[in-house]
Amino acid sequence: MQWDDLRFFLAVERAGTLSAAGSRLGVDATTVGRRVDRLAQSLGATLFEAGPQGHRLTEAGEQLLTHAEAVERAVLAATGDVGGESSRLAGTVRVSLPEGFATALVAPALPVFHAAHPGIALELASTHGFLNPSKREADIAIMLNRPTSGSLIVSKIGDYRLGLYASRSYVERHGMVTDRADLRGRTLIGYVPDLIFWDALRYLEEIDTALSATITSSSIAVQHAMTRAGVGLCVLHHFMAQDDLTLVPILPEIVITRTYWMVVHADLRRVARVAAVMDWLRSIAPRAVL
Incomplete structure (x- = not known):
């Protein structure tokens, strides 16, 4: 068994596919597959199962993972100590x-x-x-x-805090929000529900479980831009919005902390x-x- 083969094994486990691992290592997928196969043959075990979702570790692969990571840590430590990194x-x-x-x-x-x-x-x-x-x-x-x-x-x-904001132009057209119940009739901007990767980003549900966004984006920068354009109301970081002169706070008593x-x-x-x-x-x- 060679450390370099373990390096290819770890790359596949982390990237999920041979091609993605090859991109990280700077080689083609065929080379990655050949090195992983060589490692598997030297151990007499199947390390991955290939499927529609990519390469997943077998039981033998899971057992090897712990040892491979330990070897990696030792190599990195030695490289740093000897090479001055x-x-x-x-x-x-x-x-x-x-x-x-x-x-x-x-x-x-x-x-x-x-x-x-x-x-x-x-x-x-x-x-x-x-x-x-x-x-x-x-x-x-x-x-x-x-x-x-x-x-x-x-x-x-x-910690950081977030609150509701709207553009001055939106307020001029639609009027200031008076209370939480008023929010239910407004256009709300938020994250695409299926693309929320942290529950901590579900801001509107925290304000009112009946609220949901009608205009969505996976990007907070895009949400900020849409709010500035007057599309609707949006929960924004105070550190992004409070110095933006095109925006006004909405119901400032609503404070979300993360x-x-x-x-x-x-x-x-x-x-x-x-x-x-x-x-x-x-x-x-x-x-x-x-």
């Missing part, structure tokens, strides 16, 4: 984070970080779900739900470039507490 403020750091956090907090703060750490290449992944540090899909993840399993270090980096959690794999928390990004994210998070 653990103390070098250079290299790539991938961060998985919610779109609102990325747009309103991270992007404006990037020039200062890049000037201080020009050797660190940031990959900011704002997806419909999140990239899992446990599966090495990301180095750091900012999450709305606190994970409870995996070899992860989890820390709370801040929490941002920072998650990193235990093996990476002391790597200098990862630690630098974590410190930076902690420094900008308080701007969300409004």
Whole structure:
């Protein structure tokens, strides 16, 4: 058994398909399949079952996964210690984070970080779900739900608040909302129900279980733009909306509070470039507490 074959095995388990694993490794799907087959033959076991949803681990594959991850951790630690990677403020750091956090907090703060750490290449992944540090899909993840399993270090980096907003033009056309009952007759903007990946994003249900959005988008940036355009009312982050002069708060007594959690794999928390990004994210998070 060779470590490199285990690396291909882990890539397939994390990506779900041979082609996706190949994209991550920089090789074609045929090469990935050949390396995984070689590993399976050396162990005398079937490691994956291929189906419409991709490659899933067999029982033997599940048993190998624990050992393969342990080998990976040892290789990464050795590489860092011997090659100096653990103390070098250079290299790539991938961060998985919610779109609102990325747009309103991270992007404006990037020039200062890049000037201080020009050797660190940031990959900011704002997806419909999140990239899992446990599966090495990301180095750091900012999450709305606190994970409870995996070899992860989890820390709370801040609470943030949301409220209802509408454009000034909408209020001029339709009048100010007077109470919660009035909301039931208004056009509401929100997330596409089938694409809500965190229950924490179900804001309207928290205000009134009878409320549902009639204009939807999976993107909070698009929701913000639609609200500015006067389409309807929307729950927006205060840190995105309160300084937007085109918007006015609606029923300001309605306050929704959520929490941002920072998650990193235990093996990476002391790597200098990862630690630098974590410190930076902690420094900008308080701007969300409004």
